[in-house]
Amino acid sequence: MAAARLRKRKCAPGGPEGERPSFxxxxxxxxxxxxxxxxxxxxxxxxxxxxxxxxxxxxxxxxxxxxxxxxxxxxxxxxxxxxxxxxxxxxxxxxxxxxxxxxxxxxxxxxxxxxxxxxxxxxxxxxxxxxxxxxxxxxxxxxxxxxxxxxxxxxxxxxxxxxxxxxxxxxxxxxxxxxxxxxxxxxxxxxxxxxxxxxxxxxxxxxxxxxxxxxxxxxxxxxxxxxxxxxxxxxxxxxxxxxxxxxxxxxxxxxxxxxxxxxxxxxxxxxxxxxxxxxxxxxxxxxxxxxxxxxxxxxxxxxxxxxxxxxxxxxxxxxxxxxxxxxxxxxxxxxxxxxxxxxxxxxxxxxxxxxxxxxxxxxxxxxxxxxxxxxxxxxxVHQRGTLDLMAHLRDLCPSSSSAEQQDPPSVMMLMPCHSTPFYSHIHCPLQMRFLQCPPDLDGRADYQDEADAFYAAPLQWLQAEFAGNSSSATPPSHLALFRGLQKEIDPFLHAHGYERRASFFHTHLPQGRVGSHIDVYERDPERS
Structure with missing residues (x-):
């Protein structure tokens, strides 16, 4: 009898009628x-x-x-x-x-x-x-x-x-x-x-x-x-x-x-x-x-x-x-x-x-x-620098007492587009900008997104972007970039008084536009 019941259970995984059991x-x-x-x-x-x-x-x-x-x-x-x-x-x-x-x-x-x-x-x-x-x-x-x-x-x-x-x-x-x-x-x-x-x-x-x-x-x-x-x-x-x-x-x-x-x-x-x-x-x-x-x-x-x-x-x-x-x-x-x-x-x-x-x-x-x-x-460990960067940038969020300051902090991410989270990891209306890379939706043969245009000639792009005397041409107070890029844009950093203030490990396997560390530079208006 027991052997027959065992054979019966084996022939139908869901039970004698082939139905799945209720749990x-x-x-x-x-x-x-x-x-x-x-x-x-x-x-x-x-x-x-x-x-x-x-x-x-x-x-x-x-x-x-x-x-x-x-x-x-x-x-x-x-x-x-x-x-x-x-x-x-x-x-x-x-x-x-x-x-x-x-x-x-x-x-x-x-x-x-x-x-x-x-x-x-x-x-x-x-x-x-x-x-x-x-x-x-x-x-x-x-x-x-x-x-x-x-x-x-x-x-x-x-x-x-x-x-x-x-x-x-x-x-x-x-x-x-x-x-x-x-x-x-x-x-x-x-x-x-x-x-x-x-x-x-x-x-x-x-x-x-x-x-x-x-x-x-x-x-x-x-x-x-x-x-x-x-x-x-x-x-x-x-x-x-x-x-x-x-x-x-x-x-x-x-x-x-x-x-x-x-x-x-x-x-x-x-x-x-x-x-x-x-x-x-x-x-x-x-x-x-x-x-x-x-x-x-x-x-x-x-x-x-x-x-x-x-x-x-x-x-x-x-x-x-x-x-x-x-x-x-x-x-x-x-x-x-x-x-x-x-x-x-x-x-x-x-x-x-x-x-x-x-x-x-x-x-x-x-x-x-x-x-x-x-x-x-x-x-x-691997690729943690972008999140550590956002934790650091949260300290720039203006407090209620400094909301009316004349020169509020601003950040520009000189990194491949969407490298970091954004306001979901800041939760304050801090002025931030990143290099954008939407696809070509119009079928243009010579299309180049903002990120590609920047990496094709980083120094020239920055000099053109922040040329002139208007407020929109004023460089941001902080720059975030992968290590290695600073060699190419050093004249811009020096001319505008940027100094490295923080650095975060990102990866042991840097490749392409992504470096091993993320560096944060802050602008000193008195030195620019």
Missing amino acids: APTTPWVRLALFLAALRLLNCFLVRTSFVPDEYWQALEVAHRAAFGYGFLTWEWAQGLRSALYPLFFAGIYKGLELVGKDSVHLLIWLPRVAQALLAAVADVRLYSFAKWLDGPEVAQWVVFCQLCSWFTWYCCTRTLTNATEAALCTIALSFYPLPGTKAGSSSARYLILAAVAFIIRPTAAIFWAPLLFWHFWTETSERRLHLLLLRCLSVGLVTLGSSLVLDRIFYGKWVVVQLNFLRFNVLQGAASFYGSHPWHWYATQGLPAILGPHLPLFVLGCLRTPRRAPHRLLLALILWTVAAYSALSHKEFRFLLPVLPLCMLFCGHALHGLGKGRRKVAAGALLASNALLGLYLGL
């Missing part, structure tokens, strides 16, 4: 959720470096302007390429802090990241439940271990990036998806809603969900296909898209379909290549291997050893499809693959569980140590 909030699940939440909060506070401009300029800067009425919106917002949903969530946090008189700059910086960390923890919990249903509790433990060890997940998941939110929502939604061998029940609405929200926040989520939606529709009975299409997909799509249209109408002041604008600009026009392009094989030969890092051998082994059941084949096909679809686009970045990384951890966990006990301990220890070194170095 009640029992004590073990509460403990798991609290542990993962605590770990992601620790993760949040151990990431103090910058990664890409979008974590500030497409989220916190927009939120700061919406909540407090001042800030800078990049060209994407003028062109209607971004949904207001994501930054307005943070704007709500900012406004709530302002209403209770707690809108300190430190809370403005960290509360959005705490919210992102808690969302990542929810995704971790759902990944465990999904892996448990798929391969059992022992494999699920190793899947979550691999997920928590992943250096790239550690590095990105608590940042205010739409990619991080897209990845978390896709993982949560996938745990409700009716994989082959299950029955499509009430979970269909949940996964469709989460997938739709992910699409509104970042339209590229359609790449991830298109084959899954097609598979769900194809595997349904003919009687239920119409029900799925009309009462599930269509209703969820209309509600979420309609809500997005209304929200963007309020934000932009006009009707804007940002998803169509995003598709036209990035795919049909290919204008995203202005920010860099890579060969078609980059994701397969560099992108995916790099973000997997020490997990790569386990991932390959897991793909070879994973049971040839329909759910596993579908998940592997989903990884391959997503990588292939992104490979067709000219502009490529590591963070674009974040949604498939939890799927890769399913295969890594399966491979790790399949090793012998002794080999598993060695592999797990090596995995933890190597990823910890990468995660801690990149999260605490």
Whole structure:
């Protein structure tokens, strides 16, 4: 009898009817959720470096302007390429802090990241439940271990990036998806809603969900296909898209379909290549291997050893499809693959569980140590200078007693555009300027953005920019620049009485326009 029950459980991972079990909030699940939440909060506070401009300029800067009425919106917002949903969530946090008189700059910086960390923890919990249903509790433990060890997940998941939110929502939604061998029940609405929200926040989520939606529709009975299409997909799509249209109408002041604008600009026009392009094989030969890092051998082994059941084949096909679809686009970045990384951890966990006990301990220890070194170095050391710079510049914020001073401080960032955060990390109307780099939206053959024009001839650009006697031609009181540039603009610094006042370490790997340190120069009017 016992052997028969065991065989019955093995033949259907979701139970005797192939349905996924419901997970009640029992004590073990509460403990798991609290542990993962605590770990992601620790993760949040151990990431103090910058990664890409979008974590500030497409989220916190927009939120700061919406909540407090001042800030800078990049060209994407003028062109209607971004949904207001994501930054307005943070704007709500900012406004709530302002209403209770707690809108300190430190809370403005960290509360959005705490919210992102808690969302990542929810995704971790759902990944465990999904892996448990798929391969059992022992494999699920190793899947979550691999997920928590992943250096790239550690590095990105608590940042205010739409990619991080897209990845978390896709993982949560996938745990409700009716994989082959299950029955499509009430979970269909949940996964469709989460997938739709992910699409509104970042339209590229359609790449991830298109084959899954097609598979769900194809595997349904003919009687239920119409029900799925009309009462599930269509209703969820209309509600979420309609809500997005209304929200963007309020934000932009006009009707804007940002998803169509995003598709036209990035795919049909290919204008995203202005920010860099890579060969078609980059994701397969560099992108995916790099973000997997020490997990790569386990991932390959897991793909070879994973049971040839329909759910596993579908998940592997989903990884391959997503990588292939992104490979067709000219502009490529590591963070674009974040949604498939939890799927890769399913295969890594399966491979790790399949090793012998002794080999598993060695592999797990090596995995933890190597990823910890990468995660801690990149999260605490590499590219931290830009954030340290903003903490220093906060001291320039005028106090209420000095608000009427005749010569208020001003700052110019002589750095690659969007190198630093902006008002979200200052939270005062300090005069600041940076070198801008919008793409050529008019198709001019001789187009050159402000940053390129500056770096082509830094000294001549500064002399031309601040020539004359008008107030607009007065050099700023402070300059921030990467070390190495001062050699080229030294005559300008000397002529206007600039002296170096502070220096911040940025990276051990300077390259191109980015130096190892960031130097802050202050102008002495008496010496100019």
